[in-house]
Amino acid sequence: MLAPEIIARPGHLPPPRAGNVAYLANLTHIFFGNRGITDELRRTVHTLESYGGRLLPIIGLLWDGEENILAVEVEPLEDFREYFGTTLGLRLPRVFPLKSDDAPSPELVAAIRDTGTCFLDGFVIDEEVDALARETGTTLAGSEAGSRLGNNKYLLHHHLASAGEPVFDTVDAADTAGVAAAAAELARRGYPHAVVKSQIGASGIGLVRFDTHDPPEVPASHFVDGPCLVQGWIDDRTPGIERVASPSVQMLITDEEIYFYDLTDQILDSSSVHEGNAAPPRSFTSGDLTRELLRQASVSATWLVQQGYRGTASADFHLAFRDDGNVDVRVCELNARVTGATYPSFLARRFLPGGAWLMRNLLIPDAAGGARIFDDLAEAGLLFVPGATAGVLPINFNLTGERLVCKCQLLFLGPDHRAVDEVVERTLALRDLKFTRD
Incomplete structure (x- = not known):
């Protein structure tokens, strides 16, 4: 298979994927069965069950089929159907209920099976989605391996490091004792703070920031998928750093194209938890910086393709603006799924491109x-x-x-x-x- 063509058009909607989709809003599955981290997500993010409603207006922008299906835990208010469908003229999917730990209903299974040229997708493609695809004779929109590997921070970091791309100072840690040893090493390198990153994590879950002279007891759930990354923390208190920013490149990956459709600033709290996005970025205006972000995003997106991932994704970056005028650009992570920036970006670029x-x-x-x-x-x-x-x-x-x-x-x-x-x-x-x- 030929490598997908890379198309960079920030501010413009990508073409939809061909066919119908049955999309499972399986948000509580994004940690692939890691119960400890999933429970942390439930404790941290309240009313998690109603987040699937964010998919209602964009399914018809992601896929061009007329018979799309969306399965959610809590159905959106009827006001949204009226607003999205009648006022905005968006093509809306049929909505079915699907509780996170329940098997799909016979009605949902029948609807998927009876929908022509239908692909099965979700926030992640896991064993449950794969099993439903087999049961209904439906083609997966990507692959289970692509979804799992594409969201693995450990694998991405080591790929970028081996490719000679700029990365954070990092020490691997297989357990809490390893975190303490990594902290000591990063302290020796001059870092007063560091962060532990589990291989799979999202929305601040699986991430622990700490003082390198006081390493934490890291929960066992953080090591379920293997060693964690322990990385030196860089912010505006780091000597020589004037300020930092966290832009993100939004992309859609298909067999034919890697399409960069937006460039945003992430709005993060003090713990690097996502609160929102803005586009175009306000943190910089340099064309050279934009080109470097897109270059590094291309490296990461190509790696995603090689893992077998297809769908929307984001490459999140860390910019460190130095006192001498230089800027360090590093990829923080890839989110290989519909993210918190996918919904607003698709809608904004549908109605106000540019x-x-x-x-x-x-x-x-x-x-x-x-x-x-x-x-x-x-x-x-x-x-x-x-x-x-x-x-x-x-x-x-x-x-x-x-x-x-x-x-x-x-x-x-x-x-x-x-x-x-x-x-x-x-x-x-x-x-x-x-x-x-x-």
């Missing part, structure tokens, strides 16, 4: 009915509609057990960042909203 956007998670201290939020935005002239040059596009609401909205993902759109900032300011004036983690 424009600016910001996606933030907002906590709603006083839960309200979802329709009220839509009404508030519409009455203020903020709800995005086709043809508008700016506005707010609600992506998803996280719901309480009473199906009240406790958190929402809002996409702020505009021709440039100044217009986006104005939309954000007007939105925050409507309600008691607080920025929060993904």
Whole structure:
């Protein structure tokens, strides 16, 4: 097979993949059966069950079929079907319920089996997805090996290091004792802080930051997949470093193409947990930096292809701006799945190609009915509609057990960042909203 062509068009939507897809929103499977880390995710991210609703508007942008299927734990509010389907004119999938630890219902199995030219996909392709593909006679959108290997930080790091790409100072650790030894070595190299990274992790789960003179007891769950990476921590307190930034290259990988469709800044909290994204990046404007990001992203994406991965992915970077004017560019990790930046980027590039956007998670201290939020935005002239040059596009609401909205993902759109900032300011004036983690 020929290597896929690399196409770099940040700010522009890639063509959809051909065929129908049955997409399983198996978010609790992203650690491939590592129960300890999965339980940590459940404890950390509340209302996790309603995150699958974020897929509703983008399935028809990812795949061109007319009979797409989306299986989620909690169905999105009907307001979203009306908004996405009628107001925005998006092609929506059929939605089926699927609890994280339950077998697919006979109705879902029959729908997948009866859908022509159907591919099976999910946040990850694991043993359960592979088994369902065999049961329904459906082709996988990628491969189980590609999904598992493509999300492995340890394998990626050592590939980049062997290829001569810039990487963080790293010491491998097979257990907690190894972490202590790695900490001592990194302290000897001048690092006051370091971070432990499990081979598979996401959203700050599987990542432990610590003082190199006080290494932590790392949970056994972090070593389930093998040795951890222990890496020197670089931030704006590191001597010689003026500031740091974390841009991300968004990509879609198919058999034919590696398509770079957006370049974003990640919005991270002090523990490097994802809170949102903005595009184009505000952290830099240099064309040389953009070219280096895309070059390194090409190396990582080509490695993803070699692992057998197909689908959306992101290459997350660390930029260290030095006092002498130079900038160190390193890949932090690959996320080989639909990520927190996939939803806003696809929607932004569908409706305002080349424009600016910001996606933030907002906590709603006083839960309200979802329709009220839509009404508030519409009455203020903020709800995005086709043809508008700016506005707010609600992506998803996280719901309480009473199906009240406790958190929402809002996409702020505009021709440039100044217009986006104005939309954000007007939105925050409507309600008691607080920025929060993904």
